[in-house]
């Protein structure tokens with residue numbers, strides 16, 4: 207049996223230039239490292255990130271998380287078998303002792319949990335996706351965020367992400383090519399419509415043009431899809447992440463130049479669904495509103511994937527509540543929202559057992575770490591969202607998926623439209 211010989215951590219930078227935690231686990235004399243990502247539109251029920259009062263630039267909170275890995279976490283897990291992911295994750299949960307990783311920090315536990323997964327694969331002489339997935343590995347249909355709004359961009363567009371979903375493709379690599387071509391034609395269209403400033407990009411690599419409404423954004427994307435030679439609603443579909451908690455105040459949603467009640471927002475979404483080939487809506491209502499999320503799911507859930515991100519925060523308890531109430535029909539899975547790979551896996555399995563789709567997701571603050579690409583393939587979730595088809599921290603994941611597809615050759619399973627139950 208291999209043993210974890212040493213646990214270390216250091217501060218490195220994420221894609222926004224903010225400090226984050228890199229954990230290093232030594233097995234068989236080899237150092238295996240992994241980096242925690244970080245959100246901007248974080249859900250209120252997420253695992254706690256150690257960031258010193260939310261100040262992301264002084265680095266003191268991250269230093270504390272780094273220190274916790276070097277001391278508390280190292281004490282709890284050195285000597286354990288790196289292939290016993292669950293025991294290691296539970297040892298961290300126990301050493302933390304809070305219900306939201308407040309003492310060790312969700313960023314500390316995530317980085318260690320990722321590193322342990324990679325170390326387990328290393329000592330097993332396997333690729334991470336093989337080690338996790340055994341024999342049911344599946345390449346995902348990706349969602350590409352090509353127009354950025356909300357907290358990820360500086361403009362007036364309140365909806366955070368406007369995405370393309372090339373579910374009509376016959377392989378992952380074809381999805382990526384279709385997305386890159388559409389991204390490129392969108393760039394030309396935006397430049398000619400709004401001027402050269404419109405092609406500046408937001409946190410996830412999508413453009414941040416001066417559009418005011420989601421319809422304007424989706425209309426331009428539809429044009430770009432056609433210009434690239436694809437058929438909207440057949441080859442490439444649309445998805446949005448409303449991240450609506452960010453524009454919810456005093457019982458009203460300020461979106462698309464309107465001030466809407468939850469009920470009015472249901473009608474607003476329904477008119478957008480009627481106008482565009484929109485097949486996925488994430489966080490349509492604020493993170494505590496299971497009732498209206500259930501109402502929308504009931505009304506359109508047979509043709510639209512309703513995804514819970516801030517709503518569920520990859521937390522099995524919140525997910526179980528949502529399932530009971532019929533809120534959403536898909537889980538957005540972010541390991542750092544709950545803080546360990548094993549707890550995220552629990553939420554993944556609960557989703558599958560209850561007929562909910564699962565979309566593995568990056569954060570807006572990312573790094574070169576590609577662990578989530580392997581988790582997605584190994585768990586066979588069939589969907590991933592990891593930003594635009596550009597910027598190194600996003601292409602790191604897409605390129606990793608290309609490599610996995612290439613390694614699998616004719617054994618690569620790709621679900622296409624089935625991943626979204628279309």
Ligand SMILES: O=C(O)[C@@H](CO)OP(=O)(O)O
Pocket residue numbers: 244245246247248249366367410447449515567568569570571
């Ligand atoms: O809301 C989201 O889905 C994510 C990732 O796209 O954003 P953030 O990491 O800022 O929470």
Ligand SMILES: [Mg+2]
Pocket residue numbers: 447449488489515516538
């Ligand atoms: Mg989201």
